[in-house]
Amino acid sequence: MNEDEIKKNIFQLLKKIAPDTEPSALKPEENIRETLGIDSFDALQFIIAISEKLGIEIPEKDYGKTNTLNDLVGYIKNKMGV
């Protein structure tokens, strides 16, 4: 899975969680939750969804490494070993 595919997955799942937003308009360094207005409950739903979809384990202590789109993509790439 390349970076574009990872992003595509992220956008899809974010859109599901926050249907009234446009995740693909996110800038690389923007804080995802703040920009899209995602609360802690939905944030957890997102983490669950992305773990299930991509088959990776995101421990709670790593939540801080997933704040921006850049961070999240980098983190996932690292986790998936691509």
Added chain:
Amino acid sequence: MENPVMKTTLTYREALKQGLREALQNDQDVFLMGEDVGRYGGAFAVSKGLLQEFGEERIMDVPLSEAGFVGAGIGAAIAGMKPIVEVMTVNFSLLAMDQIVNNAATLQHMSGGQLHVPLVIRMGNGIGRQLGAQHSHSWESFYAHIPGLIVLSAGTHEDARGMLRLALQSPDPVVLFEYTSMLNLEKEIDIESPIVDISKAKVLRKGKDITVITYGTGVYKSLEAAAELATVGIDAEVIDLRILRPLDDFTYLASVAKTHHVIIVEDAWRSVSVSSEVSSRIMEKKFYDLDAPVQRLCGVEVPMPYPAHLEEAAVPQKQDIVNAIKKMLRHG
């Protein structure tokens, strides 16, 4: 106007006679046999003058034995002739039923296809004019029941004239019903007699609101009823079945799919009749196209009464058809 189609007015009887004469002229193997068909000119005067025209060899009077002369006809047909056997009326045909059902209808099957019976049996059918209970039967259904027979019903002047010629070309036995009550009925038809198809029912009037399926004496009555219904805005399609065996399902089922309403009209008794068969096939094949139950107008199930007004009341009339259709379509 180029080549206008020339029309002529003639009675049903004259139409039958024309058909007979054409058949006799066209093929030397064709001959007519029956009770009083020669010297007397036919019980209903259909073959009047034919003896003089074609001679004793081809217009043959026979003794009063239906079983005997129908059997002789079968034998002649097997031997390569094309006999037309006139059984005066369907009422007397019961005496020949064994020959018709057990011999004519089965021989091709029992001989493994070696024998064909190209026989045409004409019979008068239905009410005449106050002929009483034992001379007024409508028994199309008896013969329409039998595999091995082709059963035709001449409900129009065109068919009265044209059906016989085609029937004679059939390699298998044909029962051709003519209608006694219509003999004096005059209609205008084309002078040229076209080749009529005897494999299909015929849509005599196109319509979109209801399908009237009928045959024999029901045909003209239904057409008249349809004309009256048109004046109140009901557009009825009238189908003459013409061939009662094998039924041409295609034509009437297509009509049902279009109009979604069906009434079947016949003079015959209602129970176990041609109308019950047609109704059931519609149910089997076009149930989901029906917007109302199939209705039937049939003869009253009594022995035919003698008095004229009761005889008239015993079979469906034009007004009965009009009323039944109006009721079905919730008109007025």
Added chain:
Amino acid sequence: MGEFLMPSLGADMEDGTLIEWKKKIGDSVKRGDVIAEVETQKGLIEIEIFEEGIIEKILIKEGTKVPVGTIMALISPIGVPLETKKEKPIELHPIEKKVTEVMPRETAEESHIKASPLAKRIAEDHHIDIKQIKGSGYDGVITKEDVEHAIEQRDTIDKEQTILKTEKTATDSEAIRFAIAAAMSKSNKEIPHYYLEKKIDLTKALAWLQEANQQRKVQARLLPVVLFIKAIAKSLVDFPDLNAVWENGLHTKKDINIGFVVALHNGGIMVPAIHQADLKTVDEIMEALNDLIPRARAMKLRSSELSDGTITLTSMGDRGADSVFGVIYPPQVAIIGFGSISEQPFAENGMLGIRTVVNATLAGDHRATDGLTGSRFLNVLSENLQKPELL
């Protein structure tokens, strides 16, 4: 004979539209069964029944809007009076018999809709409910024409609705806005609020949570708010006056049902109740949230969830304001607010350190309790949050 009334799903509800009966005459019902679906300002709500019996009579037709308190159905009790029961317990049978008598009559009526095969086929093809059509054919039979008429009517309505659809969503959120407006105005007009605030050290609680979450699959992980809910519920056991309603006097409630404020994506809030939160484990509370929050946002809650709250919690989560002072949801008598969790300088035993803290507030109904009660409650709440392992 019991009566089933249009319930009040909050102080702000004046009427509701019966959308669908979920039970029919002759059905037996028991406590907690969903008997109907009612459209309210808070969406399409499944209405539960709280008595046991057999539906004897249905008085309100689907599609009718009726005021709160209107008798909608009659329920006949399933048992028989006690004294009769003692004498001849066999008396139960006639009632059972009655049920079986009633049932087939109903189903027979339903299945006896006369429609032509063609009409049925067309109706099916166009997804038209043939039961809603009046037949014009012989003997009331539904014909092709009747169905086509119904299709035409529906299509016209559909068209109108598509046009109105954008307006409709606007009206939905507008309706919620008005519902909130009504309830909060009533609260502010009638309830004399007092406000208290306490800073609570969450260091231990969050450490425990992190530890707990490490052992959980991502799907089972807990949010901090679960600890708040459980701690509130546990603390309330000793403060019954806060777990109560004020209706011409204070009425304490046996169950502790914590109404949890859920913000809707398009604005507005819903407050579904987490039933008997004191008896639930933290995992069960998390499960309840996983169930309730999406349904609240889809406006698909049940009547008990909307009306059973005995106290309310509003939590800012980990973003937003430091403190929140709530407006009590009448007829409740208290609302607890948790601000966002943050690291702050924290003085303890003469030492200054950095701790993760949260500001907990309580708005209380001064008719029901005094500040001292509220203050003690916040202290107990704080203590409970220091022992997360016992929650």
